[in-house]
Amino acid sequence: MPPELDPRLTPARPDLADIRLRGQVEAARFVEGRRARIAVPSAPLRRRPEPQAGLDTEVVMGDAVTVYDVSQNFAFAQIARDGYVGYLPEAALGPADPAPTHRVAALRTFVYPAPDLKRPHVAHLSLGAAFAVDGREGEYWRLANGGYVFAGHAVPLDHAEPDAVAVAERLVGTPYLWGGRTSLGLDCSGLVQISLECAGLTCPRDADQQERALGTALPPGLDGLRRGDLVFWKGHVGMMLDATRLIHANGHHMAVAVEPLAVAVERIAEKSFGAVTSIRRWADGAAA
Known part of the structure; x- marks a missing residue:
């Protein structure tokens, strides 16, 4: 190749x-x-x-x-x-059709055989899963392929969350899973991808791809950062919660966790991925 x-x-x-x-x-x-x-x-x-x-x-x-x-x-x-x-x-x-009309906006939800919360559920769906709606019965969407989902847990497919970082915050405590990108388990780039996608932004899958594709590079240093800035290492990525705190899925905590950026930088430099390779900011809050 x-x-x-x-x-x-x-x-x-x-x-x-x-x-x-x-x-x-x-x-x-x-x-x-x-x-x-x-x-x-x-x-x-x-x-x-x-x-x-x-x-x-x-x-x-x-x-x-x-x-x-x-x-x-x-x-x-x-x-x-x-x-x-x-x-x-x-x-x-x-089959490719019907195309989805709605997606799950809750961290996870259940598929029921009938529009009744007392019925045994038949499946669970993660944040971001999508389905085609074939009508509504009471408080439930009837799915075109069978089953019912509580309507309050879903949004139209084109709905964009106003704050990608807020999506990431909701996932704090989710276990770390290499290759994971559901609310049952996430890796570092999976957390970034699902958070940006819920905000209506296109995002590559892996950290190195995200570093090349997202936003614009900031000058070296850890000062002047703001909510949403992406911090990259060789093989790792996290998102700034504010000027000093990082949210990331990581193997040290084995979970999505929030910690001071300075603490993460020191530990990662010593034990795993080395020094920060870049910090990138979305252009006007969107992926460039």
Whole structure:
């Protein structure tokens, strides 16, 4: 694969590749992927088609994907949200239509078989999961694919939270999970991605991608920071809660935690990722 093509974002293998990559990569055959959508509450995307392979990221209900190959219960696919490529469980896939109309705005909610909170729930959905609404019964949305969700836990798909940092604050205490991007477990870049997406902003998946794509770089130093500034290390990212405090999902606390930036900088320099590589500010509160 040419070095300019990021393998995380390039749907290509020696035996097959996306037809749009013809002339850019070598492959035995080129295929046009088919559209699909995640039909389960959440699913892992792994770097290899093996149940024990490392977790690269996660998808949630409603996520659009392009499927290039299915073999031995795994789908080789690309996530529409951020372009990530890997292997999903075939059982997680459903039809591309109907397209979602609403998404979960609560940290998590339940799917019920009827519009009745006393009925045993059939699934739980994480913050950001999306679904198509087929009507309303009392206080519940009736889902086009079956089941009911409490309407107060969902918002229209195009709703944008006014403050991405406030979304991150709601996730304080969520356990750390490498590759996680649901309210049951998050890694550092997953926290940033889901917080910005809830605010209506496009955000890459990994910290190095976010460092290249988001906002503008500030001068070196830890002074003059403000809410929402992103602090990057080689392999790590956090978000400023205010001028002095950082919120980040990290392996030291094994959770999403808030701590003084100076404390985090000293510990991280000594024990893990080294020095801060950059601090970036969103342009007018949005991703550049």
